[in-house]
Amino acid sequence: MNSVREACTDMKCEYHQCFNRWFAEKFLKETAPGPVQRSLQALLAVLSESSKEKRFLLKDWSSWVMAKKPENSS
Amino acid sequence: MKIWTSEHVFDHLWETVTTAAMQKYPNPMNPSVVGVDVLDRHVDPSGKLHSHRLLSTEWRLPSIVKSLSGSARTKTYVRENSVVDPVEKTMELKSSNISFTNMVLVDERLTYKPHPQDPEKTILTQEAIISVQGVSLSS
Numbered sequence: 001m002n003s004v005r006e007a008c009t010d011m012k013c014e015y016h017q018c019f020n021r022w023f024a025e026k027f028l029k030e031t032a033p034g035p036v037q038r039s040l041q042a043l044l045a046v047l048s049e050s051s052k053e054k055r056f057l058l059k060d061w062s063s064w065v066m067a068k069k070p071e072n073s074s
Numbered sequence: 075m076k077i078w079t080s081e082h083v084f085d086h087l088w089e090t091v092t093t094a095a096m097q098k099y100p101n102p103m104n105p106s107v108v109g110v111d112v113l114d115r116h117v118d119p120s121g122k123l124h125s126h127r128l129l130s131t132e133w134r135l136p137s138i139v140k141s142l143s144g145s146a147r148t149k150t151y152v153r154e155n156s157v158v159d160p161v162e163k164t165m166e167l168k169s170s171n172i173s174f175t176n177m178v179l180v181d182e183r184l185t186y187k188p189h190p191q192d193p194e195k196t197i198l199t200q201e202a203i204i205s206v207q208g209v210s211l212s213s
Contacts (some may be wrong), residue, residue: 012111017095019115023123024093028160033121040119 076211084196088188091196092158092165095186108132108149118120123158129169150174163188173195179205 033041084091099107109130117123129152150173158165165186171179181203189195204211 015112019112020097021161022091024089027117027123027158028089028092030121030160031163033161037119037121 078202078204080200082198082200084188084198086196087194088163088165088196089187091186091198095165095167104151106131106133121161122160123156123160125154125156125158127154127156128152129154179203179207 086094086176087156099110102105107129109128111128111130113127113128114126115124117147131150131152132151133148145206150171152169154169156165157169167184168182169182183197183201187199189197
């Protein structure tokens with residue numbers, strides 16, 4: 001399948017083969033939250049019980065976590 | 075505004091249907107989609123996979139348009155956002171056209187889930203909302 005930029009078509013093909021393999025063989029098989037996710041969920045639950053001011057800070061913290069999370073292969 | 079909905083049951087597991095849906099194009103059943111590009115893809119802290127894709131579609135127009143515009147083919151673009159949750163087993167896609175938005179808006183939403191009565195099957199729910207600017211489409 002061509003890319004909108006033809007120069008990228010070969011690289012795209014390589015990426016898609018890699019992604020499709022990871023998606024079917026790894027990603028879809030992770031049906032339980034991993035230790036990092038469980039830890040994050042527990043922490044977020046505690047933080048969300050705090051005051052309204054702290055809930056506002058929680059939103060920034062979630063953005064920070066997303067920025068810091070290591071790149072998953074895809 | 076016109077709303078169109080449909081449901082379809084696949085006789086396959088949700089994982090199989092989702093994997094296939096990710097590789098939907100090129101698709102001989104819909105040859106107008108000529109390109110797919112992933113613009114962004116990431117897994118969020120809750121483990122859901124978010125993808126943002128750009129689809130290029132090409133349409134052959136009637137010859138009268140060719141004589142007016144000099145070209146019988148026109149490329150249009152659609153943006154598609156999808157979220158796959160491997161724990162809850164849901165895949166949701168939302169797409170909208172980003173070309174000719176001054177004339178027509180087509181928003182589509184697809185949801186793939188295991189069938190509630192038979193988890194070995196997958197149910198697809200589709201909804202499309204079409205608006206033509208300045209024209210009432212109510213029936």
